[in-house]
Amino acid sequence: MPELPEVEITKEKLKKLINKKIIASWTDLPKAILNLKKNSISKDILNQKIKDIKRKGKAVLIYLEKNKNETLLAIHQRMSGRFIIKNKNEKTKYVHLKILFNDKSELWFEDQRKFGTIWYGSEKDVLNQKYFKNLGKDAHNINFNDFYKIISAKNASIKSVLLNQKNLSGLGNAYSDEALWLSKIHPKQIAKNLNKNEIKKLWKAIKIVLNKGIKLQGISMRNWLHPDGEKGKMQEDFNVYQQKNCKRCGSKIQKIKIASRNSNFCPNCQKLINLSLKSKNKNSKE
DNA sequence: CATTACCTGCAA
DNA sequence: TTGCAGGTAATG
Numbered sequence: 001m002p003e004l005p006e007v008e009i010t011k012e013k014l015k016k017l018i019n020k021k022i023i024a025s026w027t028d029l030p031k032a033i034l035n036l037k038k039n040s041i042s043k044d045i046l047n048q049k050i051k052d053i054k055r056k057g058k059a060v061l062i063y064l065e066k067n068k069n070e071t072l073l074a075i076h077q078r079m080s081g082r083f084i085i086k087n088k089n090e091k092t093k094y095v096h097l098k099i100l101f102n103d104k105s106e107l108w109f110e111d112q113r114k115f116g117t118i119w120y121g122s123e124k125d126v127l128n129q130k131y132f133k134n135l136g137k138d139a140h141n142i143n144f145n146d147f148y149k150i151i152s153a154k155n156a157s158i159k160s161v162l163l164n165q166k167n168l169s170g171l172g173n174a175y176s177d178e179a180l181w182l183s184k185i186h187p188k189q190i191a192k193n194l195n196k197n198e199i200k201k202l203w204k205a206i207k208i209v210l211n212k213g214i215k216l217q218g219i220s221m222r223n224w225l226h227p228d229g230e231k232g233k234m235q236e237d238f239n240v241y242q243q244k245n246c247k248r249c250g251s252k253i254q255k256i257k258i259a260s261r262n263s264n265f266c267p268n269c270q271k272l273i274n275l276s277l278k279s280k281n282k283n284s285k286e
Numbered sequence: 287c288a289t290t291a292c293c294t295g296c297a298a
Numbered sequence: 299t300t301g302c303a304g305g306t307a308a309t310g
Contacts, residue, residue, distance in 0.1 A: 002305095058305075058306095076305080077304095077305090078292095078305050078306070079293090079306095080295090080303085080304095094294090113294050115292065130307085155287085165306080175304085221304070222303070241304090259289085262302085
């Protein structure tokens, strides 16, 4: 479920694990782990220390080190994954990976639907995996020129362009809907038909929405919580995603399927622009 | 490009 | 009982 802000929060909270040494590990889903090393993972990560935690796209990167030999454990939470730093109050349902540390703390990976992906190997081998290799620029950091080049070249609905991680990485269904609402762009608008001004509004809206998500500590819907069990508040502040009425004009929010995902938009604020009219206007202005 | 499959629980 | 869920890879 998590999108960029949720993964960003997760990464920050997992940083408290840095310098801990792994003394044991357990999994009941060995097939879910793509091991790029010859040794078994449990043997290989034994006695390694957590050196650093990073984020790439929607994946968390856990850098490990032993005797200057560095490896990378990368985990993508997909739809139902969640990290848990062991805590007596946490329910223990659906835990599929446990890592035990020298100070008796534990990191667990929970995943009800088992869509999560785990990669392990050298940094180079992991980052050469298709997901990482194909990942577009980070939605939180991309500059306007790069964003403009990508969007204006795509002959597809803007919503599907935003969801495709190869174009830019980090946006998912909820934040895409929020960004399109903020920039008043219809999700079915063909990306290459947007003018520069509209693309600029969208670019700014993406930054605003992602920053808001991070500030509110992410979306905690269903079972998703921070690794320490805390909740995000972004779900209380949606303007269009899963809303009944538009927070701007009060119109009834419409739901349509795009790229087999539900798109929420305001039919009054986010109008599909007629292309012939649009090109006429564009010409008359220039 | 848009659908479908992956997997499971939960709400309608 | 059906359809839906914040994601991605594989398939027409």
